[in-house]
Amino acid sequence: MNLKKVLSPDAVWVDLKADSKQGVIEEMIDRLVASGKISDRDAVLTAVLEREAKMSTGMQNGVAIPHGKSDSVKSLVAAVGLHKEGVKFDSMDGSPCTIFIMTISPTKRTGPHIQFLAEVSRLISQPAEREKLLAARTHGEIYEILTGK
Amino acid sequence: MLKSALVALLFTAASLGAAFAESTETHQGTAQSEIHAAAEAEVPHHHGEISDGHEQHEATHADEHVEEHEAHSITHLMMHLILQLAVIIVAAKIGGYIFQKFLKMPSVLGELASGMVIGPYALGKLIDIPTLGLLFPLNTVHDFAASPQLYGIATLASIILLFLAGLETDLAAFIRYSVVGSFVGLGGLVAAFVIGDLVAVMWPGNGIDSFMDPAALFLGVISVATSVGITARILAEKRKMASPEGVTILAGAVFDDVFGIITLAIVMGMAKVSAGEGVAWGPICMIALKAIGFFVVVTALGLIFSRKITALIKRFKSKDMIVAVCFGLALLLASLAEMAGLAMIIGAYIMGLALSRTDLAHEIEHHLEGVYNILVPIFFCVMGMMVDFIAMKPVLAFGAVYSILAVFSKVVGCGVPAFMMKFNLRGSLRIGLGMLPRGEVALIVAGIGLAGGVIGPEMFGVAIMMTVITTMLAPPLLVKSFEGGSGLRTEMAGGEEDIEVIELEFPSYDITEFLLNRFVRALQAEEFFVHHLHTEQPTYRVLKDDIAFTLVEEDNKLIINVPHANQHVARMILLEELLSLTDLLESTKQMKDVDKMGTDLMQGMFA
Numbered sequence: 022m023n024l025k026k027v028l029s030p031d032a033v034w035v036d037l038k039a040d041s042k043q044g045v046i047e048e049m050i051d052r053l054v055a056s057g058k059i060s061d062r063d064a065v066l067t068a069v070l071e072r073e074a075k076m077s078t079g080m081q082n083g084v085a086i087p088h089g090k091s092d093s094v095k096s097l098v099a100a101v102g103l104h105k106e107g108v109k110f111d112s113m114d115g116s117p118c119t120i121f122i123m124t125i126s127p128t129k130r131t132g133p134h135i136q137f138l139a140e141v142s143r144l145i146s147q148p149a150e151r152e153k154l155l156a157a158r159t160h161g162e163i164y165e166i167l168t169g170k
Numbered sequence: 171m172l173k174s175a176l177v178a179l180l181f182t183a184a185s186l187g188a189a190f191a192e193s194t195e196t197h198q199g200t201a202q203s204e205i206h207a208a209a210e211a212e213v214p215h216h217h218g219e220i221s222d223g224h225e226q227h228e229a230t231h232a233d234e235h236v237e238e239h240e241a242h243s244i245t246h247l248m249m250h251l252i253l254q255l256a257v258i259i260v261a262a263k264i265g266g267y268i269f270q271k272f273l274k275m276p277s278v279l280g281e282l283a284s285g286m287v288i289g290p291y292a293l294g295k296l297i298d299i300p301t302l303g304l305l306f307p308l309n310t311v312h313d314f315a316a317s318p319q320l321y322g323i324a325t326l327a328s329i330i331l332l333f334l335a336g337l338e339t340d341l342a343a344f345i346r347y348s349v350v351g352s353f354v355g356l357g358g359l360v361a362a363f364v365i366g367d368l369v370a371v372m373w374p375g376n377g378i379d380s381f382m383d384p385a386a387l388f389l390g391v392i393s394v395a396t397s398v399g400i401t402a403r404i405l406a407e408k409r410k411m412a413s414p415e416g417v418t419i420l421a422g423a424v425f426d427d428v429f430g431i432i433t434l435a436i437v438m439g440m441a442k443v444s445a446g447e448g449v450a451w452g453p454i455c456m457i458a459l460k461a462i463g464f465f466v467v468v469t470a471l472g473l474i475f476s477r478k479i480t481a482l483i484k485r486f487k488s489k490d491m492i493v494a495v496c497f498g499l500a501l502l503l504a505s506l507a508e509m510a511g512l513a514m515i516i517g518a519y520i521m522g523l524a525l526s527r528t529d530l531a532h533e534i535e536h537h538l539e540g541v542y543n544i545l546v547p548i549f550f551c552v553m554g555m556m557v558d559f560i561a562m563k564p565v566l567a568f569g570a571v572y573s574i575l576a577v578f579s580k581v582v583g584c585g586v587p588a589f590m591m592k593f594n595l596r597g598s599l600r601i602g603l604g605m606l607p608r609g610e611v612a613l614i615v616a617g618i619g620l621a622g623g624v625i626g627p628e629m630f631g632v633a634i635m636m637t638v639i640t641t642m643l644a645p646p647l648l649v650k651s652f653e654g655g656s657g658l659r660t661e662m663a664g665g666e667e668d669i670e671v672i673e674l675e676f677p678s679y680d681i682t683e684f685l686l687n688r689f690v691r692a693l694q695a696e697e698f699f700v701h702h703l704h705t706e707q708p709t710y711r712v713l714k715d716d717i718a719f720t721l722v723e724e725d726n727k728l729i730i731n732v733p734h735a736n737q738h739v740a741r742m743i744l745l746e747e748l749l750s751l752t753d754l755l756e757s758t759k760q761m762k763d764v765d766k767m768g769t770d771l772m773q774g775m776f777a
């Protein structure tokens with residue numbers, strides 16, 4: 022899968038700042054609102070939090086994949102953010118999360134929504150790639166690492 | 171299986187009842203017509219113009235006429251047909267059941283075997299029914315083992331079979347997938363055709379001396395069509411469907427289907443032209459062009475207009491109507507194909523292929539399933555009935571060689587391209603063996619050849635022999651070949667053989683089934699191609715770009731066989747569907763109190 026088709030350079034951030042689970046989710050959504058990718062902030066936030074309530078999307082090795090479905094987006098919106106210090110995210114292995122992959126997908130449209138999450142997860146499941154990503158200093162570097170292949 | 175056996179039994183009981191009622195009715199009818207004939211015979215007497223001798227002669231003639239009339243009256247013929255069908259359906263279903271359940275062989279073989287047993291060359295000539303004669307007499311008019319009316323039903327069954335085969339073809343996946351698959355399919359096709367034809371030419375004493383002899387061409391085309399159902403079942407059982415070999419075999423088989431049909435179209439045309447003396451290349455090329463042209467043009471038109479046509483048909487709003495009209499169209503195209511000098515099954519297949527891309531495909535498949543289960547075994551049973559054991563005696567050696575070469579041609583024809591692409595010897599052998607079994611289409615083609623007089627009963631027997639041998643050989647050989655390591659060349663392997671098995675067990679079959687359906691829908695929403703394979707266990711092949719995995723439902727378990735590299739996507743999509751179950755639980759809580767609903771439902775029923 023070509024990640025470039027889904028991920029745009031203005032939706033990768035190296036500097037997430039919030040210090041709580043809800044905070045990180047809100048911050049990512051706010052940034053997507055600011056770049057004009059999302060119009061209805063509250064609807065999207067509710068969708069993502071509802072999904073988190075069912076089961077936390079904090080995985081292992083510091084990776085989290087918060088996502089949700091909402092009709093306020095017309096096509097898949099994707100973002101990747103880093104939080105160098107790490108945030109507690111109720112992850113499976115209990116460790117704080119540093120890499121956040123977010124998707125918001127329309128409820129009725131078909132498309133590779135979960136597949137995007139899976140592809141990024143697959144990429145960063147390799148320790149070397151994960152470390153490379155965490156060492157990134159600029160937004161552009163993250164984008165390069167994720168889409169360079 | 172038990173269910174369909176039961177249905178067949180009920181169906182038979184009904185037709186036996188019908189035949190019995192018909193028989194009584196015919197007797198009454200005969201009595202009436204005797205009176206009528208007697209009255210008629212008396213007519214000249216009243217006129218007093220004919221001598222006594224003449225009178226007697228007229229009377230005897232009238233009697234004979236009545237008897238003959240009775241034997242050929244439509245009701246009598248139909249009664250005979252219904253009785254034959256009764257016996258055929260039960261025998262075929264029981265044969266199929268025994269083969270599938272106890273011998274672990276495809277039911278087709280059992281249906282064929284029961285046909286051989288009850289046919290006119292075996293038990294059939296011993297079953298003599300008073301007032302009716304032989305149950306399965308030889309059709310002396312057409313020198314054929316089945317009456318025209320019985321063969322008509324078998325023909326209808328073959329059309330349904332090919333219509334459904336076309337409908338199930340995953341054309342998009344076929345176009346997008348696997349260069350290796352298409353080379354493997356094409357290699358097997360060419361090798362099987364050429365070797366099948368050549369062995370007929372080279373074998374001394376069978377009267378075939380030219381590559382272009384229609385009988386040789388038919389023996390070539392009969393050995394082409396792979397029946398991948400049995401391979402799919404074994405791959406599923408051995409958890410090898412998502413392996414590189416499995417994916418290649420299944421892609422190759424789709425290719426084999428489509429191009430096998432085109433080859434048949436060409437050969438049908440060629441056989442008609444080259445029936446005379448010498449080889450007329452000009453007309454043959456024309457025929458080949460016409461056959462390919464018909465296939466390509468009609469399929470293209472079908473694909474382009476199928477959505478428009480189905481949109482039109484959908485205006486009927488009733489599913490029954492929609493399915494019936496689509497089936498009617500399949501029959502129409504079948505007869506058009508025959509008129510164009512091709513075979514009816516080709517038209518039926520094209521109609522299926524055209525509709526396979528529409529949203530009606532699943533609906534039509536589902537609705538025709540019942541008809542398929544009853545009619546298609548009749549077809550195979552009738553094919554079995556046509557095996558003339560005595561005619562086969564002199565060609566047994568030829569049959570054995572033809573069958574062995576049919577094994578060889580697929581193993582080499584499919585194995586070599588596989589070896590040249592990315593597989594090692596082991597992998598290539600697996601692929602060749604996977605493409606080995608011939609089945610339904612081979613039988614249909616052989617039947618067409620026999621009915622058209624292109625091949626005689628002995629060559630028909632040889633074709634059946636080859637089908638049976640290849641189908642029986644494939645499972646043990648394939649299982650054996652999958653022992654051992656990777657089938658990919660070392661430099662290509664790269665851990666691809668690494669198949670993860672994800673197993674989820676649920677408390678009940680209903681929940682398993684429910685989640686399976688949700689998962690399939692979610693995969694489709696993610697734009698995966700999900701292909702339902704007709705194996706004993708519900709099995710799905712999931713494809714998208716370079717991702718391929720399989721999904722099997724086994725009792726209360728959902729089993730996913732996925733290459734290690736693709737496990738993320740399978741696991742994540744499945745997780746989302748599992749979580750959606752909680753939504754469902756929530757919403758059931760919001761339902762009115764179930765007790766109250768139940769009480770409302772039963773209120774007043776026992777007042």
